[in-house]
Amino acid sequence: MSISEIAAVEGVGSLHQRILSDISEKIMSGAWAPGFRIPFEHELTAEYNCSRMTVNKALSQLAKAGLIERRRRSGSFVRQPQSQAAVLEIHDIRIEVEALGLAYRYELIARQKRRSSAEDRALLELGAAGQVLALECRHFAGKRPFAHEQRLINLAAVAEAAEEEFLDIAPGPWLIGRVPWSEAEHRIRAVAADRHIAEALDIATGAPCLVVERRTWSAEHPVTQVRFxxxxxxxxxVARFRPSQG
Amino acid sequence: MSISEIAAVEGVGSLHQRILSDISEKIMSGAWAPGFRIPFEHELTAEYNCSRMTVNKALSQLAKAGLIERRRRSGSFVRQPQSQAAVLEIHDIRIEVEALGLAYRYELIARQKRRSSAEDRALLELGAAGQVLALECRHFAGKRPFAHEQRLINLAAVAEAAEEEFLDIAPGPWLIGRVPWSEAEHRIRAVAADRHIAEALDIATGAPCLVVERRTWSAEHPVTQVRFxxxxxxxxxVARFRPSQG
DNA sequence: ATGGCGATTATGTATATACATATTGAAACG
DNA sequence: CGTTTCAATATGTATATACATAATCGCCAT
Structure with a gap:
């Protein structure tokens, strides 16, 4: 939780919020350097003329936000500047398209159930061979193609997918509603469109494209690999970032 | 703040933490669907045989984490799942290059201190005019250009930057060591290289490039805007993801 | 009907208080 | 001299209570 998120959720007028922003201001400005021991709760209680609970609420949130570290008997200390980490929002394509005020349409291009090839196993990071479902589809924004999707689904993890045609529902939302995922890995890069992608997206061959690849695990089992x-x-x-310990 | 972050910060043994995890479990599992009105504070107070403050602490955190929405007089409701959030690690370019086993080199191309133009102010989201430092530089991996950097620094926020030549140190690490940042926003997209970028990166004009733009704030003040x-x-x-609400 | 008004209700914030827990520093002891 | 013990201290959690605030419901007068 970032400081501004805290501010956004809490009323900015409340006292514990003011204490919180006062202290974070001092830390952010560098006035209180990393390692500095911030005033004890009872000192802040006196300074703000309020109860310890109020001070405690502010300090607890600063600790959650990662700005300070609290140690019993010792006090609270400004933390070392942390590595950068980001909260990256990845929306459902449908929602993204509709947010643009355009009509969303989904189209299945190909669907093949097959025994996993060596390439499939590499993409899914599968140990043993097994059945996979390979899907290729397009997402439209209005009349124009918006995204091309290539996906592998590990049928050992999601057996029901074999029964689903994916004619009317995109595999993303279908999976989200069915398989809770515990972890995913994304790779984001720019590529030049090859002939196949160029045709699918109705752009020139060689035109720059953004590729987002995702691998998803549920309880340690590979579930799906997808390339948008x-x-x-x-x-x-768009990614909102905040400092975080790393 | 994600649920697991809450769990990581708080002791898992405390009562408000147990209430929090009970409820988030119901929401995550789908037992309490979006729109569902979760029990009132006084009902949970009875169920857990504890005070309203304890329940309130748990519910406030669920609201901060974005899992529920609280409405006075109406109750608390499970929110629609908003988006998938991820923790994206963004490393220093130098570290990235050296991780590839290549020699890192930094080069300053241009440095200009100027009064902010309208465009500068838009990029930095600055309200009033003021001095800015505009930098252009390159990062090399071995002998090849690895990244091109265009940066604006708000001198009102970081006055010392005016004294720094940036001949031997890149502005990124320089800023990180000096200005704690509270928040940043990234935009990631693919573009075709224009003539200037093509020359700087020693690639063909029109070749696909990945652009990462970042705006950074410290204590609500714009600090810097950069385009890699x-x-x-x-x-x-590369981004490692965990499920979260927001 | 309908528009305003007060009562009701759930949450939001703050208080004083209490006891638990972890850690430190110093005193007591072998 | 080293170790154990104990008291002091800051934070962690929880309680009961109080009043503020926002939203909703129903009543009443128009």
């Missing part, structure tokens, strides 16, 4: 390709003009990923 | 451009082959962003 967006035409450069159509897509920007 | 990477040749497509040279860079992949």
């Amino acid at each position: 390709t967006y035409a450069a003009e159509s897509h920007t990923l | 451009t990477y040749a497509a082959e040279s860079h992949t962003l």
